[in-house]
Amino acid sequence: MIRFPNFRPSVPAPGADGERVHLGDLLKGAVETLPDVLKVQRGLWNLATARPTSVGSIGLRLQALAEAQPHATALKFDDRRWTYAEFNAWANRVAGACRQAGVQRGQVVAILMSNRPETLATIAGVIKRGAIAAMLNHQQRGEVLAHSLRLSKPAMIVAGEECAEAIASLAGSGVLDTVPAKAWDGASPPPGWHDWAAAADREASANPPETATIRLKEPCFHIFTSGTTGLPKASVMTHYRWMKGMAGLGQMTLRLSAGDTLYCPLPLYHNNALTVCWGAVLADGAALALSRKFSASRFWDEIRACEATAFCYIGELCRYLLNQPPTPRDHKHPVRLMVGNGLRPEIWDAFQHRFGIARIAEFYGASESNLAFVNGFNLSKTAGFCPLPYAIVDFDHDAEAPLRGPDGRLRRVASGGVGLLISEITERAPFDGYTDTRANEAKLLRDVFKPGDCWFNTGDLVRDQGWRHIQFVDRVGDTFRWKGENVATTEVEAALNRIDGVEQAVVYGVEVPGCDGRAGMAALSWTPSRFDATGVAAQLRAALPAYAVPLFIRLRREQEVTATFKFRKVDLKREGFDPARIDEPLYVLDGNRYRKLTPAVHDTLIKGGLRL
Incomplete structure (x- = not known):
């Protein structure tokens, strides 16, 4: 039975007198985390002890949960449910199908499928094999899609029948001729494609031995940029970065329990779905409720149907929901927590009060970035805190480049100022970059504060809110001079x-x-x-x-x-x-x-x- 909380949340501590974060607000937020102190400590421990060379992977985490809580719900989709034991066994069969198709450890499997359980099982099976899941955008067509495939150089492609039009748009490009194996998930595979579901059904459900040998530094995903300013780039996500996200966002910030359900309306080819949502769920053995796609009109009905206690958002999703006509049922849902990025300050309070959300875990991050900020203390209008080395530096808007002083070094902005966010590249905060090595160097800044240092250029302008908190302001290309x-x-x-x-x-x-x-x-x-x-x-x-x-x-x-x-x-x-x-x-x-x-x-x- 669903129990709907009958409350209107108290206004969280503001991030500023306008924009500033104050120590008192942080202390209040820290006190509110005390009931979950053991989860926070576990997340801190995992962050502190994880090493890129250590054995560990997403697949190994899934396997551990299947052994520890085999009957707990792992995945919800429409009216169907899978336990952790069932989903892990499914992923194992997919890993076997990858092996039979000739996919080797470290090779790429391109996945072109919409949001459905078969997609997540394919992803899980690919990475349990030790291969890399290249998450193609199923909205792409023609040359853009062909470009994404060329970037990843896959050993196999798995396409869903719902993506037939996208596959047909590749005709004449020759890109599919370079892919050794082609699998079709659906009825009537085209000539040259084998039946993916049948191939997986023939395999054993036991855990593949290679999963236990994968190291954190190995790649697990290729995540493609949205291509809003040009052709997409494929950023490399390692198990190490994914596990750090699980510890920092999942265990330390969201602090879900096994009885929680996190609703994901975002496409699985996006990192907010694949890393934030799935990572938070696997952090504590909660359930992932996967939606086919975001719908503003159906959003809250789907939340109620799957009994979600949390959901993930991005960009303008919250504004779309706020633009829907108000109803008496706006508070009638079990959600107590939302996590995501892009909730604009001007609608933050209105959204939180209208829908009765107790906690908003806004964060800042990017698929190719080596750091993240997380609002772990329930402050208002902030992207949160980051313990890793970063700097906010003066920016030349005319040249669209960071501003160097007479000594050739960059200059940090004053507290409260707006500047370019950069992050130091270290062994503990590596830059995994893109598949296109030429694109990597364009994102790096060298000799920033001292000879020989190297920093990642996020391309984002942020406001220094004090106490190592930031507020997103704009993309560099979106700020102009007049x-x-x-x-x-x-x-x-x-x-x-x-x-x-x-x-x-x-x-x-x-x-x-x-x-x-x-x-x-x-x-x-x-x-x-x-x-x-x-x-x-x-x-x-x-x-x-x-x-x-x-x-x-x-x-x-x-x-x-x-x-x-x-x-x-x-x-x-x-x-x-x-x-x-x-x-x-x-x-x-x-x-x-x-x-x-x-x-x-x-x-x-x-x-x-x-x-x-």
């Missing part, structure tokens, strides 16, 4: 999202002939039929500095996003504000109001006839 001032797109988006009628705001910089820097432009998902050109301008002028008020506005029915809810800005930037290329309503700021940007107005602007 009228000699740096404009953070997130600040402008926050102001726009507070305006009635704006469902989603995407802000970016566009080039204007004859002007230095980039002018601000906003693409708005707008609900009313009539755009309040005067009212929007007035509200923006009241909320933002004059240089940050967008000069151009584009109205659209809906925004284009990646499968992980990141806005696609590449096309928006390329199309700019030219009405000849855009069939959506355009506006330009003219004094105290926005006016229609017609071809004639555009021509006048290009010729310098409008004062910007």
Whole structure:
């Protein structure tokens, strides 16, 4: 029976007087973790004692749970359930099928499947074999998908029948001809593909011996970047980084119990699903409830159906939920905890209070990064704390590079300042990088504070909140300079999202002939039929500095996003504000109001006839 908590959470300690973290808030948060002190200690111990050369792996962790709690629920999907013993045996049969297909330890198996139990079992079996699961984005088509396959150079590909269209889009690329083995999960395998489910069914359910010999430093996944600014890159995830995430996020921060269920609406090719969700579940033997895909309208019904006590979020997912019409059932769910990244400060409190979430474990991390920040003390509007070596340094927005002083060294920002986040590369915090070694060097900074040191460039601007806490501000490419001032797109988006009628705001910089820097432009998902050109301008002028008020506005029915809810800005930037290329309503700021940007107005602007 589901018991719904009848409470409205007290407001967590704010991350700042505005933005700052205070010692009193941290102490209060630390006291609240005391009931789970043994879990925290276990996580600390695992973090402190893990060595890249030690024997250990995700598969070995799954195997240990199957032995310790064989009848506990490991996976939920729709109305089906698998125990740890059942799921581990399934993974073992998949590992056997990999062996029969000729897959060797250290080789790559590309997986092109949507969210379903067979996908997770395939992943588990591949890594129990000692191979690497390359998690292809099943939304990709044609050359982008072919590019991802070429990056991983797989010895085998496993494709689900639901991805037939994606496979068909590879025709003519020749990329499948380079893959020795091809497996089809579904009915009627195409010519040259073997039946994956039948192959696994023929194998034994016993634990494969190779699982017990895998070392933490060995790769387990290839995770592909979203490709919002170009073709995807394949970052390498090792068992070592995954296990550190399990200890830090799972055992120290989320502190789930065997009776908990964590609901995952995110695609398994994303690290928030594969590492954060699955890692937190395997940390304490909880259950993973896997959704086919995120749906704002079905989200809470699915939460109730699977009796989830926690869920994972990313990007704009929370805003989509907040934009749904309020209902009396908004508090009727068993969730006490949510974990993820990208919950914007401007909607943090509204989301937490409307849906009655007691604890928000926001974190900062990236697939290719060698560090993570975690909000383990239930503070508000912060990405949390990191014990590893990092620095926040001055950034040159014009050159889009960190700013070096006269001595050639980088300079740390003052407490409370905004700068580029970089992390030191050490034996305990290695940079596993990408499969494309040329992409690796572009992410490294050398001779940063002393000769010979090496740091990873995250490409993210963050705010130093004090006490080793940060707040995400913007991606480097999303911050632009106008009228000699740096404009953070997130600040402008926050102001726009507070305006009635704006469902989603995407802000970016566009080039204007004859002007230095980039002018601000906003693409708005707008609900009313009539755009309040005067009212929007007035509200923006009241909320933002004059240089940050967008000069151009584009109205659209809906925004284009990646499968992980990141806005696609590449096309928006390329199309700019030219009405000849855009069939959506355009506006330009003219004094105290926005006016229609017609071809004639555009021509006048290009010729310098409008004062910007």
